[in-house]
Amino acid sequence: NAGVMQNPxxxxxxxxxxxxxxxxxxKGHSHVYWYRQLPEEGLKFxxxxxxxxxxxxxxxxxxxxxxxxxxxxxxxxxIQQVVRGDSAAYFCASSPVGGQVNEKLFFGSGTQLSVL
Amino acid sequence: AQSVAQxxxxxxxxxxxxxxxxxxxxxxxxxxxxxxxxYPNRGLQFLLKYITGDNLVKGSYGFEAEFNKSQxxxxxxxxxxxxxxxxxxxxxxxxxxxxxxxxIFGSGTRLSIRP
Numbered sequence: 678n679a680g681v682m683q684n685p686x687x688x689x690x691x692x693x694x695x696x697x698x699x700x701x702x703x704k705g706h707s708h709v710y711w712y713r714q715l716p717e718e719g720l721k722f723x724x725x726x727x728x729x730x731x732x733x734x735x736x737x738x739x740x741x742x743x744x745x746x747x748x749x750x751x752x753x754x755x756i757q758q759v760v761r762g763d764s765a766a767y768f769c770a771s772s773p774v775g776g777q778v779n780e781k782l783f784f785g786s787g788t789q790l791s792v793l
Numbered sequence: 794a795q796s797v798a799q800x801x802x803x804x805x806x807x808x809x810x811x812x813x814x815x816x817x818x819x820x821x822x823x824x825x826x827x828x829x830x831x832y833p834n835r836g837l838q839f840l841l842k843y844i845t846g847d848n849l850v851k852g853s854y855g856f857e858a859e860f861n862k863s864q865x866x867x868x869x870x871x872x873x874x875x876x877x878x879x880x881x882x883x884x885x886x887x888x889x890x891x892x893x894x895x896x897i898f899g900s901g902t903r904l905s906i907r908p
Contacts, residue, residue: 719901
């Protein structure tokens, strides 16, 4: 019974390149959340998705960042033209049903993005 | 907007002593509060939650948290600290301002238990 799977664990990109981070939720989960963790800081909400729908992207930067969760396959967080400030740990979490008050999130181990 | 605050960046406790990690919250309606723990190079793991009911909530690994409405606090506690409890602890609140109901996390408190 695999948990939330994120890959790659570590991703190195040069400034201006694209970064693609993947997240496969737990089996049976149809809701995905992406968070960013900067060194010595807490988790900052980025985006919440259901299958084929973006529910809340209020934490996403307006430019260069996008996310999707297709009907088939993992959720993808895409960062275009990366800059050094994008270096962070990106965590994905999933839940079986979104919006329930007592619902806990299941987290992946994260992708550490380093921009050179 | 709803938020949580963790006033201590770091808490140091000797093994065998009780520990407390502080959290205060700010919400407009009913608070839905959570504690998560993060071990090095790992994702967050759920510890416990408060939704309604008893103010003292028991969770994983012997942790508990006390909900105090008058002080708007939800402190995490454990009677006897273990070295293996050393980790980063996050308090969180459910945000019901938006229709999405995302979870908002505090800045985290690093707990260090010395032998």
